[in-house]
Amino acid sequence: MQNRLLLTVTVEREDALRYTPAGLPVLEMWLKHQSRQSAGGFERDVACDIQAVWIGEDARKHAGKLAGQVMNVTGFLGQRSLRNPRLVLNIEYVEFVKG
Amino acid sequence: MQNRLLLTVTVEREDALRYTPAGLPVLEMWLKHQSRQSAGGFERDVACDIQAVWIGEDARKHAGKLAGQVMNVTGFLGQRSLRNPRLVLNIEYVEFVKG
Numbered sequence: 001m002q003n004r005l006l007l008t009v010t011v012e013r014e015d016a017l018r019y020t021p022a023g024l025p026v027l028e029m030w031l032k033h034q035s036r037q038s039a040g041g042f043e044r045d046v047a048c049d050i051q052a053v054w055i056g057e058d059a060r061k062h063a064g065k066l067a068g069q070v071m072n073v074t075g076f077l078g079q080r081s082l083r084n085p086r087l088v089l090n091i092e093y094v095e096f097v098k099g
Numbered sequence: 100m101q102n103r104l105l106l107t108v109t110v111e112r113e114d115a116l117r118y119t120p121a122g123l124p125v126l127e128m129w130l131k132h133q134s135r136q137s138a139g140g141f142e143r144d145v146a147c148d149i150q151a152v153w154i155g156e157d158a159r160k161h162a163g164k165l166a167g168q169v170m171n172v173t174g175f176l177g178q179r180s181l182r183n184p185r186l187v188l189n190i191e192y193v194e195f196v197k198g
């Protein structure tokens with residue numbers, strides 16, 4: 001079952017770090033993507049904003065320092081919750097892009 | 100600039116084929132994804148519904164026969180429109196998964 005998203009983004013907003021009841025660090029943020037893509041033989045500008053959640057030690061290490069950063073993120077798409085169908089990127093890897 | 104989504108989906112609903120003013124075939128559909136993914140060291144069920152648009156000759160060839168089909172789709176994420184931020188998958192390749 002494939003579910004893999006690779007996206008170059010700028011961190012628009014980063015929420016405060018929080019912890020799950022089991023003590024796992026969780027970082028939520030809003031990401032902006034802009035690029036040119038081709039579809040049906042035509043090139044066009046593409047933009048989107050996507051909410052993301054990053055769980056684990058790496059998230060804790062980078063918390064508070066992400067706003068404005070440009071990153072290549074890899075992860076999978078899921079729904080915000082059972083009742084909220086908004087798409088959320090669950091981050092697995094982050095590669096920081098030098099400015 | 101990375102913007103690539105690979106997703107295994109079932110076609111929930113397929114709209115009627117239409118054409119752009121330039122005569123390009125455009126097929127819009129609703130896709131459902133379900134899988135198990137791991138995040139922060141934990142495995143969990145992941146589900147999402149995503150709207151998709153498929154432009155070009157391949158879309159025309161498969162129009163009307165997609166509902167219920169299971170496919171591996173590859174494409175890029177974009178916003179529905181300037182005023183509608185809903186995320187839409189722009190399909191570039193489709194691989195049909197045998198039933």
